Amino acid sequence: MSIAIGEVVSVKGVNIVVELYEESNKETLFYNGKKFKGVSIQEHILIKRGFKDIVTRVQGEYLDERLQSESSEVYVRKVELKPIGFYHQEEFFEGIKHLPMIRDVAYLMNDQQVRKIYGDPDESFVVGEILKEELPISLPWASLFNTHIGVFGNTGSGKSNTLTNLYTTLFSNKLDRLNGKSHFLVVDFNGEYTGNQLVANSDYKKIYDLDTRNDDGDKFPLSESVFWDEEVLGILFKATENTQKPFLKRIVSGRDRYKDSINGLSVYTKKTITRALTSTSPKKEFAELVREISDIVGAHDLKNLALQLSWHSKNSNFYYKNINTVLNGGEDDPTYLNYFDDYVENIQVRQLSPFQELRLRVSLQLLSDLVSGYVQFDHIQPLLKRVDSSLISLQRVFSIGENPGSNFLTVVSLRKSSQEVKKVIPLLLAKYYYSSHKECVINESPPRKTFHMIIDEAHNILSMQSNRESESWKDYRLELFEEIIKEGRKFGFYLTLSSQRPADISATIMSQIHNFFIHRLVNDRDLLLLENSISTLDFLSRSMIPNLAKGCAVITGTSFDIPMVVQFKPLAKDYQPASGDVDLNELWKDHT
Numbered sequence: 182m183s184i185a186i187g188e189v190v191s192v193k194g195v196n197i198v199v200e201l202y203e204e205s206n207k208e209t210l211f212y213n214g215k216k217f218k219g220v221s222i223q224e225h226i227l228i229k230r231g232f233k234d235i236v237t238r239v240q241g242e243y244l245d246e247r248l249q250s251e252s253s254e255v256y257v258r259k260v261e262l263k264p265i266g267f268y269h270q271e272e273f274f275e276g277i278k279h280l281p282m283i284r285d286v287a288y289l290m291n292d293q294q295v296r297k298i299y300g301d302p303d304e305s306f307v308v309g310e311i312l313k314e315e316l317p318i319s320l321p322w323a324s325l326f327n328t329h330i331g332v333f334g335n336t337g338s339g340k341s342n343t344l345t346n347l348y349t350t351l352f353s354n355k356l357d358r359l360n361g362k363s364h365f366l367v368v369d370f371n372g373e374y375t376g377n378q379l380v381a382n383s384d385y386k387k388i389y390d391l392d393t394r395n396d397d398g399d400k401f402p403l404s405e406s407v408f409w410d411e412e413v414l415g416i417l418f419k420a421t422e423n424t425q426k427p428f429l430k431r432i433v434s435g436r437d438r439y440k441d442s443i444n445g446l447s448v449y450t451k452k453t454i455t456r457a458l459t460s461t462s463p464k465k466e467f468a469e470l471v472r473e474i475s476d477i478v479g480a481h482d483l484k485n486l487a488l489q490l491s492w493h494s495k496n497s498n499f500y501y502k503n504i505n506t507v508l509n510g511g512e513d514d515p516t517y518l519n520y521f522d523d524y525v526e527n528i529q530v531r532q533l534s535p536f537q538e539l540r541l542r543v544s545l546q547l548l549s550d551l552v553s554g555y556v557q558f559d560h561i562q563p564l565l566k567r568v569d570s571s572l573i574s575l576q577r578v579f580s581i582g583e584n585p586g587s588n589f590l591t592v593v594s595l596r597k598s599s600q601e602v603k604k605v606i607p608l609l610l611a612k613y614y615y616s617s618h619k620e621c622v623i624n625e626s627p628p629r630k631t632f633h634m635i636i637d638e639a640h641n642i643l644s645m646q647s648n649r650e651s652e653s654w655k656d657y658r659l660e661l662f663e664e665i666i667k668e669g670r671k672f673g674f675y676l677t678l679s680s681q682r683p684a685d686i687s688a689t690i691m692s693q694i695h696n697f698f699i700h701r702l703v704n705d706r707d708l709l710l711l712e713n714s715i716s717t718l719d720f721l722s723r724s725m726i727p728n729l730a731k732g733c734a735v736i737t738g739t740s741f742d743i744p745m746v747v748q749f750k751p752l753a754k755d756y757q758p759a760s761g762d763v764d765l766n767e768l769w770k771d772h773t
């Protein structure tokens with residue numbers, strides 16, 4: 182049946198040593214018209230033990246000497262093997278269940294047998310070749326895409342290409358069968374997927390190229406009900422949990438209450454300003470807030486009046502400079518009635534964009550809360566500042582009013598977005614799609630729809646350390662993704678993450694990833710972390726990671742019986758992510 186190459190001479194634990202016959206030193210051998218690979222490191226060897234065929238992998242080899250007679254000694258070649266599984270009735274099972282005994286015979290394995298170990302070779306999901314055996318490898322897609330996937334490796338090691346390869350292969354094989362049942366979202370920090378990648382047919386693909394630098398970019402649609410939500414606003418403006426979130430909640434619930442009245446906002450504005458200017462215990466900030474509000478609603482006269490108010494800190498009241506008098510408070514205060522009332526009554530809030538309306542409501546709520554003594558100005562002011570500073574860029578990337586359609590594949594490119602927007606949008610997308618998907622499958626178990634969120638360069642949003650943001654915001658950000666990675670599977674919501682620094686990514690997230698595609702990685706900390714979070718990574722594959730070639734990855738995890746090293750096949754030029762290396766030969770060409 183096959184070529185016998187040696188005999189077992191030692192079994193210690195799972196370390197098996199086989200002494201090879203003399204003639205076993207060839208690279209390739211042919212037997213009965215079948216091709217066999219010779220014995221070298223990482224190669225597979227079969228050991229017959231009764232009716233079981235134990236599959237082992239070569240870990241190392243060495244020469245041993247043996248005394249033949251008194252004077253001459255010969256060297257024998259010995260190989261160290263580790264069992265990885267066994268064949269039972271032609272079928273491969275992974276895991277160490279059987280071990281050989283001394284004198285069992287070892288055989289070479291033919292291509293057919295090796296292929297069987299790495300999944301069914303007849304399947305069409307071929308993404309590349311096993312590095313050592315050079316056999317086309319078909320990934321078990323059915324058990325791969327219902328898991329969380331991590332793609333790791335140094336910059337330029339081929340992560341984006343691998344990601345693209347995986348999903349391009351999936352889509353090109355099964356597009357029709359996936360459509361309507363599964364949705365895919367790509368968060369693209371560097372605009373690598375805005376061309377032909379993944380799906381060439383533009384009917385299936387919706388690209389949002391968000392641009393915070395000017396008004397030319399696409400706008401991501403959010404329906405009113407999604408936008409006017411304290412959680413969403415909290416994400417957009419990085420609200421703190423204790424004071425700012427409840428503040429936003431009051432804004433949202435206040436708006437809901439008077440949503441149906443036509444003049445609701447005008448009435449609310451008038452009432453709030455009146456309350457502030459007739460307050461018997463006014464505060465310094467009132468004047469500024471009244472000015473802001475007047476500005477937003479276009480009440481220029483009132484704004485000018487408010488500019489004339491100066492704060493008298495000893496008496497704790499406002500001094501109206503124009504006519505040397507003070508605002509005493511109370512509804513029948515003559516100063517208010519004579520000089521302010523008419524202007525306040527004249528306020529008419531015109532149609533505002535959702536963002537302007539938000540800006541107005543923030544000021545109104547703050548003024549109203551201050552009048553009631555509900556909040557401290559200092560607690561809310563940072564939020565106000567953030568709203569002011571991010572309003573313009575958010576306006577450029579969102580259009581409020583429509584619902585994001587349910588496209589088969591959505592690509593959100595953040596290449597032209599500000600750092601600020603890069604941080605909030607992935608979170609917003611995750612939150613929005615996770616909750617709407619959950620809602621959609623809440624009564625189904627198992628879910629009949631799936632959602633796949635693909636984040637290239639995930640360290641941008643999943644990193645543990647960041648000096649630029651507050652602790653509470655970081656916690657919130659991580660918690661959301663931790664919830665998705667812990668709970669998402671039950672709802673059919675899966676993450677695919679790619680990153681250069683696995684060590685930077687939250688440990689909770691790393692530990693929940695099911696399947697890993699590890700490209701070249703050299704940093705010790707990253708490697709150590711991988712070793713700790715991947716139970717299935719063996720020593721030999723692990724030792725190869727720092728030296729892997731471009732597009733070559735160790736694949737391991739729950740969907741794969743044993744770790745394997747795969748060289749991904751390069752994609753056609755048109756379908757590669759826009760992340761190629763600069764060709765200096767071409768760039769620095771002598772044009773003379």
Ligand SMILES: Nc1ncnc2c1ncn2[C@@H]1O[C@H](COP(=O)(O)OP(=O)(O)OP(=O)(O)O)[C@@H](O)[C@H]1O
Nearest residue numbers: 336337338339340341342732749750751760761762
């Ligand atoms: N399977 C492959 N075969 C041959 N070349 C590849 C393969 N995969 C990637 N490359 C080449 O490697 C280079 C970098 O690839 P890629 O952009 O995918 O790396 P990356 O890991 O995503 O890098 P970064 O972390 O900077 O985003 C590209 O020039 C690409 O052409």
Ligand SMILES: [Mg+2]
Nearest residue numbers: 340341637760
């Ligand atoms: Mg990349």
